[in-house]
Amino acid sequence: MQTLYVAKATSTGSGRQGHVRSDDDVLDHELSMPKELGGAGGPGTNPEQLFAAGYAACFHSALRLVTRREKVRVRDSSVRAEVGIGPDGDGFGLAVTLVVDLPDVERDAAEKLVAAAHQVCPYSNATRGNVDVELRVTEH
Incomplete structure (x- = not known):
């Protein structure tokens, strides 16, 4: 395969209850663990x-x-x-x-x-x- 594009994102904090950000800062989100998975829920994505x-x-x-x-x-x-x-x-x-x-x-x-x-x-x-x-x- 010839690679045409590479997306880069980094997770920081504690994984599912941390933060994700793309290298160009277009994607920049807090993460929250859903209640169904034992988390508190919250405003972040997953x-x-x-x-x-x-x-x-x-x-x-x-x-x-x-x-x-x-x-x-x-x-x-x-x-x-x-x-x-x-x-x-x-x-x-x-x-x-x-x-x-x-x-x-x-x-x-x-x-x-x-x-x-x-x-x-x-x-x-x-x-x-x-x-x-x-x-x-x-x-x-």
Whole structure:
């Protein structure tokens, strides 16, 4: 692979209850551990939310690439990533559901486009075989 871009971010403090910042200061967030994971909650984000945001945006870009390649006109599309975390053996694991809304595309065609985007998306390629990813196309 030829690397075209490298994102850099640093975690400080105590991990899930610390701080994250990108090297260009565009991303600059306090972290709070969710109550569901034994934390106090709080106003900060968490790694799962950051991963969900990244996956949703990346998958949406891959989807738009696929629709352009297939010459399918798409308006008002969206991708919601739902990232779950829980015990998995001696550690923890993730599970992801990608909920895709393609309001102007017939369901069978939408499912094929979503499946194709899942083959293109770098996040999907990185998680394949390691994280359960469910693809869901919304009903219209």
